[in-house]
Amino acid sequence: MPKFESIDHLREYRRQLIAKRDPNQPQVLVCAGPGCLPMGSEEVAAAFREELEKNGLAAQVLLKECGCHGLCAGAVRVLIRPQEITYQHVTPEDAAEIVEQTLKEGQVVDRLIYEDLHTQEKAAYKGEIPFFKGQMPIVLRKLDVIDPTSLDDYLALGGYRALRKALLEMKPDEIIDAIEKSGLRGRGGGGFPTGRKWRICQDALDEPKFIICNGDEGDPGAFMDRAVMEGDPHAVLEGMIIGARAIGASKGYIYVRHEYPLAVGRLQLAIQQAQESGFLGKNILRSGFDFDIKISRGAGAFVCGEETALIHSMEGFIGEPRPRPPYPVQAGLFGKPTVINNVETWANVPEIINLGADWYAGIGTENSKGTKVFSLVGAVNQTGLVEVPMGTTLRQIVYDLGGGLRQDREFKAVQTGGPSGGCIPGQFLDLPVDYDSLQSVGSIMGSGGMIVMDTSSCMVDVARYFINFLYQESCGKCTPCREGLKNLLFLLDEIIHGRGTEEQLALMEELCGTMAAASICGLGKSAVNPVLSTMKYFREEYLAHIREKKCPALVCRPLLKYTVDPETCTGCLACVRECPVGAISGKKKMAQEIDQELCVKCGLCYEACQFDAVKIE
Amino acid sequence: MVWKISDETAYDTLGEEVHLTINGVTIRAPQDQSLLVTARQNGFEIPTLCYHRDLPSEGHCRLCVVEIGEHPRTQIVNSCTYPTQAGLVVQTHSETVLQARRMVLELLLARTPKAKLIQEMAAAHGVYESRFKTDDPEELCILCGLCVRTCREVVGVSAISMKGRTPDKQVATPFMEKSSACIGCGSCAFVCPNNVIPYTEKEGIRTIWGRDFELQPCNVCGNYIAPKYQLEHWAKITGDPVENFFVCKDCR
Ligand SMILES: Cc1cc2nc3c(=O)[nH]c(=O)nc-3n(C[C@H](O)[C@H](O)[C@H](O)COP(=O)(O)O)c2cc1C
Ligand code: SF4
Ligand code: SF4
Ligand code: SF4
Ligand code: SF4
Ligand code: FES
Ligand code: FES
Numbered sequence: 042m043p044k045f046e047s048i049d050h051l052r053e054y055r056r057q058l059i060a061k062r063d064p065n066q067p068q069v070l071v072c073a074g075p076g077c078l079p080m081g082s083e084e085v086a087a088a089f090r091e092e093l094e095k096n097g098l099a100a101q102v103l104l105k106e107c108g109c110h111g112l113c114a115g116a117v118r119v120l121i122r123p124q125e126i127t128y129q130h131v132t133p134e135d136a137a138e139i140v141e142q143t144l145k146e147g148q149v150v151d152r153l154i155y156e157d158l159h160t161q162e163k164a165a166y167k168g169e170i171p172f173f174k175g176q177m178p179i180v181l182r183k184l185d186v187i188d189p190t191s192l193d194d195y196l197a198l199g200g201y202r203a204l205r206k207a208l209l210e211m212k213p214d215e216i217i218d219a220i221e222k223s224g225l226r227g228r229g230g231g232g233f234p235t236g237r238k239w240r241i242c243q244d245a246l247d248e249p250k251f252i253i254c255n256g257d258e259g260d261p262g263a264f265m266d267r268a269v270m271e272g273d274p275h276a277v278l279e280g281m282i283i284g285a286r287a288i289g290a291s292k293g294y295i296y297v298r299h300e301y302p303l304a305v306g307r308l309q310l311a312i313q314q315a316q317e318s319g320f321l322g323k324n325i326l327r328s329g330f331d332f333d334i335k336i337s338r339g340a341g342a343f344v345c346g347e348e349t350a351l352i353h354s355m356e357g358f359i360g361e362p363r364p365r366p367p368y369p370v371q372a373g374l375f376g377k378p379t380v381i382n383n384v385e386t387w388a389n390v391p392e393i394i395n396l397g398a399d400w401y402a403g404i405g406t407e408n409s410k411g412t413k414v415f416s417l418v419g420a421v422n423q424t425g426l427v428e429v430p431m432g433t434t435l436r437q438i439v440y441d442l443g444g445g446l447r448q449d450r451e452f453k454a455v456q457t458g459g460p461s462g463g464c465i466p467g468q469f470l471d472l473p474v475d476y477d478s479l480q481s482v483g484s485i486m487g488s489g490g491m492i493v494m495d496t497s498s499c500m501v502d503v504a505r506y507f508i509n510f511l512y513q514e515s516c517g518k519c520t521p522c523r524e525g526l527k528n529l530l531f532l533l534d535e536i537i538h539g540r541g542t543e544e545q546l547a548l549m550e551e552l553c554g555t556m557a558a559a560s561i562c563g564l565g566k567s568a569v570n571p572v573l574s575t576m577k578y579f580r581e582e583y584l585a586h587i588r589e590k591k592c593p594a595l596v597c598r599p600l601l602k603y604t605v606d607p608e609t610c611t612g613c614l615a616c617v618r619e620c621p622v623g624a625i626s627g628k629k630k631m632a633q634e635i636d637q638e639l640c641v642k643c644g645l646c647y648e649a650c651q652f653d654a655v656k657i658e
Numbered sequence: 659m660v661w662k663i664s665d666e667t668a669y670d671t672l673g674e675e676v677h678l679t680i681n682g683v684t685i686r687a688p689q690d691q692s693l694l695v696t697a698r699q700n701g702f703e704i705p706t707l708c709y710h711r712d713l714p715s716e717g718h719c720r721l722c723v724v725e726i727g728e729h730p731r732t733q734i735v736n737s738c739t740y741p742t743q744a745g746l747v748v749q750t751h752s753e754t755v756l757q758a759r760r761m762v763l764e765l766l767l768a769r770t771p772k773a774k775l776i777q778e779m780a781a782a783h784g785v786y787e788s789r790f791k792t793d794d795p796e797e798l799c800i801l802c803g804l805c806v807r808t809c810r811e812v813v814g815v816s817a818i819s820m821k822g823r824t825p826d827k828q829v830a831t832p833f834m835e836k837s838s839a840c841i842g843c844g845s846c847a848f849v850c851p852n853n854v855i856p857y858t859e860k861e862g863i864r865t866i867w868g869r870d871f872e873l874q875p876c877n878v879c880g881n882y883i884a885p886k887y888q889l890e891h892w893a894k895i896t897g898d899p900v901e902n903f904f905v906c907k908d909c910r
Binding site for chain 1: 741791
């Protein structure tokens with residue numbers, strides 16, 4: 042890789058690179074994203090390597106391990122270009138057949154392609170599959186195209202063109218104008234207008250200034266930022282260099298959570314490549330601008346994703362938030378003006394500079410522009426990463442992209458925004474998703490978690506689950522969050538154990554009001570969302586726990602009653618052997634009976650009975 | 659990094675005077691001084707638990723909250739770190755503010771039911787009983803962080819810190835062992851509003867944080883001055899011979 046001394050040099054290199062590449066060259070892209078890697082991406086890729094060698098195709102066919110292809114439910118996924126045939130659930134044993142059939146004969150291997158669960162219709166090509174059809178990938182666009190370890194791949198797709206433009210054709214003010222006009226808002230949680238944030242930092246008088254990329258991604262189950270850092274690391278770097286130029290920063294840091302070693306490795310390699318090629322370091326592209334990026338590894342706590350806690354943690358202090366103001370743009374890292382943005386926010390920046398603010402502002406809703414990546418998980422058929430324009434409805438995401446609920450169960454709620462998001466009921470399925478609409482129904486965009494729940498979920502239990510998570514993760518610095526979460530958890534437990542009262546519901550509501558208003562940081566402020574939203578939309582469920590001591594979804598164990606149906610019981614005594622407290626009695630080969638006084642509701646008898654004779658109510 | 663908000667102690671360095679309104683009254687105050695100090699200087703009382711004029715505020719207790727902005731776009735902020743700014747509209751006793759303070763005190767009352775100060779403050783806000791649950795009826799620490807900040811900012815040794823997150827947060831020495839950094843000065847125990855930190859003096863020995871410190875008597879009057887170790891620490895910092903510190907303030 043040469044060091045680019047001038048724009049002409051870069052332009053010429055890119056021209057030759059593209060000329061050298063045959064757009065029709067067959068390619069095998071094995072997904073090595075967060076979902077596929079643990080399912081055996083490396084073994085699949087190795088099998089392909091071997092098969093290609095064996096068939097003498099190693100020189101003609103390009104084999105790449107790349108980032109997430111999106112539809113992770115089909116792990117391990119393999120994409121064959123240029124036809125864009127997408128295979129799912131590929132194992133190393135399938136490699137031979139794909140090489141033989143698809144690469145040599147041009148045939149589709151039917152048993153490995155997508156099949157619609159409802160219509161049983163099969164689809165081989167990416168463009169035919171509903172999951173992909175409804176999307177508009179901007180940030181995820183290159184993930185199933187490039188090899189994330191190859192700077193050439195990034196350059197061939199127009200990489201660092203935006204940087205060239207920003208450094209040599211635009212003044213810092215014009216860069217900020219463009220970001221402002223694009224309407225880009227932070228993708229890490231708060232949704233603060235990115236351009237305005239940069240402007241405040243640019244205006245700050247203190248020096249030096251810093252740039253931080255927030256790659257902490259602490260939401261359990263979320264992996265959109267990880268997928269971008271691992272699958273398209275140069276896009277994050279390019280965004281950061283452009284941002285640094287705009288505000289006049291000389292140093293940048295990427296804060297990556299320590300559970301993401303692959304992301305760290307990919308980013309480190311990308312930084313090294315960018316330094317060697319002159320995109321980072323002194324006098325970038327001979328523009329006179331100096332900037333460098335370092336990786337900082339996270340401490341692992343959820344709260345360290347909060348910007349002031351993250352900065353404390355980077356400075357070597359305990360990762361606890363502090364009251365704002367001052368905001369990081371005024372006094373951030375080492376007390377200096379600092380712009381901190383989320384991974385996805387940064388990855389949007391080069392695209393906006395390339396294609397223009399007007400293009401970007403043309404996508405989305407009035408106050409939320411562009412696209413948003415969601416990690417769609419839970420009770421839907423097609424789980425994975427989706428990127429849709431702001432304003433796409435929940436119904437489109439859950440049913441069109443997600444393929445509806447698993448086992449055709451009934452939809453109950455969708456939780457957006459991570460552990461402190463609200464649970465949105467079915468009546469809002471046609472809600473166009475953007476920052477403001479989610480807030481209006483008691484939830485948040487957060488960083489893009491989306492958990493779909495069916496009727497087998499109990500919303501009291503769901504609220505308890507998230508409150509317990511937040512209770513464990515709250516830093517404990519301020520009274521409302523620390524004591525509030527402890528008591529919310531206690532009160533929810535009371536309800537789940539049938540000891541709740543309606544006064545306690547009112548008390549929870551009152552407590553939530555103070556937590557939301559008076560906590561230091563977003564953790565305590567938004568922790569109330571899972572409680573308030575479930576209390577609002579699923580009140581009958583709370584009341585059933587309180588008044589009737591019943592859990593309608595049959596989830597809360599302490600409220601369940603286990604009985605043996607005398608008609609179905611064969612007297613096999615399987616349950617008797619399992620019961621830890623000896624609550625089941627009866628003669629052999631005769632119907633058994635459960636002593637409700639002794640039963641501790643562990644559910645072991647229910648699981649042990651092979652005749653479904655143990656009933657729950 | 660601790661953000662030090664300007665305070666009385668740094669009055670000279672404060673910004674220019676600006677106008678703002680507190681509870682409908684227009685007042686003038688130096689820009690960037692904390693709202694708490696601005697309010698108090700003008701006779702508006704705001705209760706606090708974790709504020710100390712000689713320490714940087716970190717906003718732990720949330721008792722000092724005030725409401726800023728104009729209806730309907732108001733916001734609750736803690737006044738001990740919020741800077742005084744031109745045109746700010748502040749309410750120190752709005753219904754929302756009082757409700758938040760009552761709730762904070764009710765939560766603390768459940769946490770530390772036997773703490774005198776909390777009982778009194780709660781009572782002053784009309785809270786006599788807590789609807790929340792008490793884990794440990796003997797608990798006295800409200801995690802205000804005054805001790806930690808005193809040790810770090812005033813004593814300058816950072817012998818104690820906040821350990822853990824919400825479920826088991828506490829003030830502790832590193833690794834919960836006898837702190838080698840502690841000089842036995844007792845400042846942490848002195849500043850603690852609830853007398854949480856055990857501290858004894860018996861027969862010339864001061865015991866604090868599980869460590870025994872030999873007390874140094876004054877060479878002139880014989881009264882105990884401070885732990886020998888603390889005086890050695892001062893000697894080290896100042897570069898003066900330690901004997902210089904063996905005479906108490908009164909006899910010097
Ligand atoms: C408890 C908590 C956790 C957070 N975790 C993250 C995170 O993992 N990643 C992230 O980008 N932002 C996170 N944020 C939001 C950051 O504080 C900050 O607003 C964001 O990084 C700013 O970038 P943006 O404007 O591009 O969204 C978190 C906030 C809170 C309150
Ligand atoms: S709101 Fe919670 S997480 Fe945030 S500072 Fe307060 S205690 Fe810590
Ligand atoms: S639920 Fe558990 S305790 Fe109750 S009867 Fe069944 S096995 Fe025994
Ligand atoms: S020990 Fe005292 S000063 Fe220290 S945090 Fe607890 S209550 Fe505050
Ligand atoms: S007694 Fe020890 S812990 Fe307490 S303030 Fe002095 S040095 Fe710090
Ligand atoms: S990780 Fe392979 S498709 Fe998402
Ligand atoms: S005095 Fe301001 S938060 Fe405690």
